[in-house]
Amino acid sequence: MSDDLGAVGERAALARIIPRLRRAQALLGPGDDAALLAAPDGRVLLSTDAMIEGPDFRRAWSTPYELGWKAMATNLADIAAMGGRPTGLLVALAAPERTSVAELEAIADGMAAACDALAPGVGVVGGDLTRAPILSLSVTVTGSLDGRSPVLRSGARPGDLVAYSGRLGLAAAALRLLFAVGEEDASGIAALRRGRPELLREQLAPSPPIRDGVRAAEAGATAMLDVSDGLLLDASRIAGASRVALDLDGAALERLAAEVVAALPADEEDAPRPGRHEALALVLGGGEDHGLLATFPDEPPAGFLRLGVVREGLPAVLIDGAPVDPTGWDSFAPS
Numbered sequence: 001m002s003d004d005l006g007a008v009g010e011r012a013a014l015a016r017i018i019p020r021l022r023r024a025q026a027l028l029g030p031g032d033d034a035a036l037l038a039a040p041d042g043r044v045l046l047s048t049d050a051m052i053e054g055p056d057f058r059r060a061w062s063t064p065y066e067l068g069w070k071a072m073a074t075n076l077a078d079i080a081a082m083g084g085r086p087t088g089l090l091v092a093l094a095a096p097e098r099t100s101v102a103e104l105e106a107i108a109d110g111m112a113a114a115c116d117a118l119a120p121g122v123g124v125v126g127g128d129l130t131r132a133p134i135l136s137l138s139v140t141v142t143g144s145l146d147g148r149s150p151v152l153r154s155g156a157r158p159g160d161l162v163a164y165s166g167r168l169g170l171a172a173a174a175l176r177l178l179f180a181v182g183e184e185d186a187s188g189i190a191a192l193r194r195g196r197p198e199l200l201r202e203q204l205a206p207s208p209p210i211r212d213g214v215r216a217a218e219a220g221a222t223a224m225l226d227v228s229d230g231l232l233l234d235a236s237r238i239a240g241a242s243r244v245a246l247d248l249d250g251a252a253l254e255r256l257a258a259e260v261v262a263a264l265p266a267d268e269e270d271a272p273r274p275g276r277h278e279a280l281a282l283v284l285g286g287g288e289d290h291g292l293l294a295t296f297p298d299e300p301p302a303g304f305l306r307l308g309v310v311r312e313g314l315p316a317v318l319i320d321g322a323p324v325d326p327t328g329w330d331s332f333a334p335s
């Protein structure tokens with residue numbers, strides 16, 4: 001018998017998916033009209049982020065497990081970026097009726113594994129399953145500040161240090177390889193997966209440093225965000241909100257670019273190894289690393305790499321004192 005959603009039906013599919021999700025620390029999890037979460041802090045952090053087949057992922061490149069993982073990781077990072085601790089997630093899944101329920105089970109397994117790895121004790125507390133012409137995963141995440149103040153984009157002050165926790169440029173470097181192979185060449189994709197599993201994971205199932213959000217807040221971070229659209233563009237958001245200039249250290253950025261070069265294959269015919277210049281562009285504007293960019297009045301906590309200093313002046317991003325164009329991802333930019 002067919003395992004397609006169209007044959008199995010919504011209710012039976014949910015009965016197979018829900019048990020695979022971790023029992024979160026929720027007062028009431030999936031199964032009723034709404035979930036119930038405790039909010040001892042009296043306030044709730046809330047964020048939402050969707051992943052759409054086509055602009056955000058390709059079925060030929062991502063396994064269902066990886067899609068579930070990434071949907072969790074990117075949403076958890078937004079709570080971390082406020083200095084918060086994630087407390088629960090809601091997942092609205094839309095899929096074509098020819099999707100097999102086994103694929104949805106694998107998505108759920110990826111979600112559970114990502115929560116276990118990145119935010120232990122947190123899980124999916126509810127969601128929605130509906131039909132659509134393409135696959136999409138819309139996730140909403142809640143978080144707690146546990147009495148602390150939120151770390152906004154607007155708090156950076158001249159004299160603060162700029163620091164970053166996470167990877168930079170690798171998610172974009174992996175995407176560049178995938179685009180070079182394309183969606184039709186299944187054996188090429190398989191070879192890439194075999195050859196560069198760690199690099200591909202940075203794009204397909206990333207592990208942003210979720211716990212470092214609370215650590216940064218406790219260390220007195222004055223501003224913070226997760227780098228989703230590219231370092232320069234996201235740095236310019238802190239600069240704009242804080243009305244300061246972020247002056248990045250060119251030598252530190254060059255070292256990160258060297259790591260990107262080292263992570264890429266040297267002998268790929270379709271995608272020749274990028275030079276330092278192209279690797280630097282991936283570090284500066286690649287996006288999707290979801291590491292935490294923060295400013296600190298004192299030494300950043302362990303795990304954060306010093307990337308520059310905050311200076312007085314018009315909102316801008318500088319490298320070694322020279323203004324740069326804040327390039328990065330825009331979902332509506334012409335491709």
Ligand SMILES: Nc1ncnc2c1ncn2[C@@H]1O[C@H](COP(=O)(O)OP(=O)(O)O)[C@@H](O)[C@H]1O
Pocket residue numbers: 049078228
């Ligand atoms: N459709 C929308 N309606 C209301 N607010 C939105 C919408 N889309 C984005 N926002 C808000 O605009 C801000 C920037 O969004 P986004 O770039 O997606 O943030 P992030 O990069 O942190 O995920 C966020 O505060 C977000 O909540």
Ligand SMILES: Cc1ncc(C[n+]2csc(CCOP(=O)(O)OP(=O)(O)O)c2C)c(N)n1
Pocket residue numbers: 049050054055056057058175228229286287288329331
């Ligand atoms: C097939 C495919 N094309 C393009 C990209 C690149 N891409 C998709 S979303 C994105 C940036 C972040 O996405 P967005 O939904 O804007 O995240 P947010 O800023 O809201 O956190 C990038 C670089 C991709 N990952 N996969």
Ligand SMILES: [Mg+2]
Pocket residue numbers: 077078081225226228
């Ligand atoms: Mg964010």
